[in-house]
Amino acid sequence: MMNISLLLLQAQPLAATEQSTESLGLWDLAVKGGWIMVLLAILSIIAVYIFSERFSAIRRAQKVDVNFMNQIKEYIHEDKIDAAKALCNAQNTPVSRMILKGIERIGRPVSDVNTAIENVGNLEISKLESGLPTLASIAGGSPMLGFLGTVIGLIQAFYEMSKAGGNLEMGLLSGGIYTAMVTTVGGLFVGIAAYFGYNILVAKIEKVVFNMEHNTIEFMDLLNEPVE
DSSP: OHHHHHHHHHHHHHHHHHHHHHHOOHHHHHHHTTHHHHHHHHHHHHHHHHHHHHHHHHHHHHOOOTTHHHHHHHHHHTTOHHHHHHHHHHHOSHHHHHHHHHHHTBTBOHHHHHHHHHHHHHHHHHHHTTTHHHHHHHHHHHHHHHHHHHHHHHHHHHHHHHHHTTOOOHHHHHHHHHHHHHHHHHHHHHHHHHHHHHHHHHHHHHHHHHHHHHHHHHHHHHHTSOOO
16 A cells, blocks of 8 residues: 555656646747747748748749740841730740840840840849848847847846845746747747748749840840841
């Protein structure tokens, strides 16, 4: 009977520990982080919105008909300028808008045509990069905000230690320690996710820029072809 009683007494603290562990979920941890976690949650929503919106816009910009430039060449060779313009308007991509500007400048000096195309290209790139500085700021600022929460949490913990004097209990320190640890994890999580999202978008924009430059070179070569 004594052995059974001892086993029951030992099992009760373990059961209590398991129950307390199970009741501490992600939401409870986030609440322990305080107001810093609210700011991090807002930043994460902004980051997700920017990434989703820019990813969709860049994908649309990447969709260029492989026969687009071939058709443009045929129309220009056949002196069908209006048909070439209509094709550009139908495509509605950064590349087609650049080529459209070049077609509208046909007859002027080649340097003027090239400058007009480059200006449109710069505007298109600027549109694609819209929102990326904000995403980069979130990537760099979220960990710093998390570390700010860490410092605040540690200050709270030391303050509780100073008030407790010789009667120091871990329960008094738990609030500050939770704030310190949870905000650090939250800040790093948001920052790392935003950092990867930013680099994915930059890589996709570079592919679009390369395609724009390639098609611009083709169009300029077309204008520089000798007249037969």
